Amino acid sequence: MPWTPQSFAAKHNHGLKGASASKAARIANGMLKAGVPEGEAIATANARAEGRPEHRKLSQALMSRRS
Secondary structure (H helix, E strand, O other): OOOOHHHHHHHHOOOOOHHHHHHHHHHHHHHHHOOOOHHHHHHHHHHHHOOOOOOHHHHHHHHHHHO
């Protein structure tokens, strides 16, 4: 079921408001449509909406390249 900004924020991140909630819902819905597991879509959408790197493994890979 696709999320609206309000339903995503209410169920998965109470701190999201306005444009951040819209961004998170849009990201999560797009990832689900692409076949990504729901839990990964939720975690990634929350991270991206809050301006954090989308995935811890990605962050670790980027950091190891700098060393």
